[in-house]
Amino acid sequence: MILISACLLGNKVKYNGEANDNALLMRYGRYMTAICPECLGGLPIPRPPAELQDGDGQAVLKGDAYVMNKDGGIITDNFIAGAQKVLEFVKKHRIRVAILKANSPSCGNAMIYDGKFNGNKIEGQGVTAALLAQHGVKVYSEKDIDEDTLQKLIAMYREE
Numbered sequence: 001m002i003l004i005s006a007c008l009l010g011n012k013v014k015y016n017g018e019a020n021d022n023a024l025l026m027r028y029g030r031y032m033t034a035i036c037p038e039c040l041g042g043l044p045i046p047r048p049p050a051e052l053q054d055g056d057g058q059a060v061l062k063g064d065a066y067v068m069n070k071d072g073g074i075i076t077d078n079f080i081a082g083a084q085k086v087l088e089f090v091k092k093h094r095i096r097v098a099i100l101k102a103n104s105p106s107c108g109n110a111m112i113y114d115g116k117f118n119g120n121k122i123e124g125q126g127v128t129a130a131l132l133a134q135h136g137v138k139v140y141s142e143k144d145i146d147e148d149t150l151q152k153l154i155a156m157y158r159e160e
């Protein structure tokens with residue numbers, strides 16, 4: 001089974017109540033299980049956008065960074081709770097690969113916004129991507145995936 005960010009499959013779960021439709025992934029959606037860590041962490045739809053402060057998802061998990069929304073609300077606990085619920089699901093179903101939304105403070109696998117709410121990005125993982133990577137899950141973003149790669153991943157992981 002392949003885990004995927006719910007917003008990439010057309011689910012309207014992102015902060016502004018919209019989705020991040022990805023046509024390729026949606027065509028193969030029957031082979032994937034969709035999750036939204038921020039929703040699992042108890043955050044509503046819509047919600048103010050959030051960015052990681054003082055570090056990336058690895059730093060948040062260590063307690064060295066935190067999560068703040070654009071209104072100044074501290075929502076670190078929601079992000080960590082959502083990530084832990086995703087990890088529980090991953091362990092229960094022995095999932096070894098995930099395709100998560102690029103640049104998200106939860107789902108980003110390589111880049112995140114820099115915490116200043118100005119659109120600039122820095123290297124780093126979101127909180128859920130970081131926790132999954134710590135536990136051996138291979139985390140891709142939709143930007144890493146073309147049809148050939150996706151078909152290979154499905155062939156490798158669909159029976160698991």
Ligand code: SF4
Binds near residue numbers: 005101
């Ligand atoms: S937390 Fe992940 S799945 Fe949920 S809306 Fe943000 S990017 Fe999409």
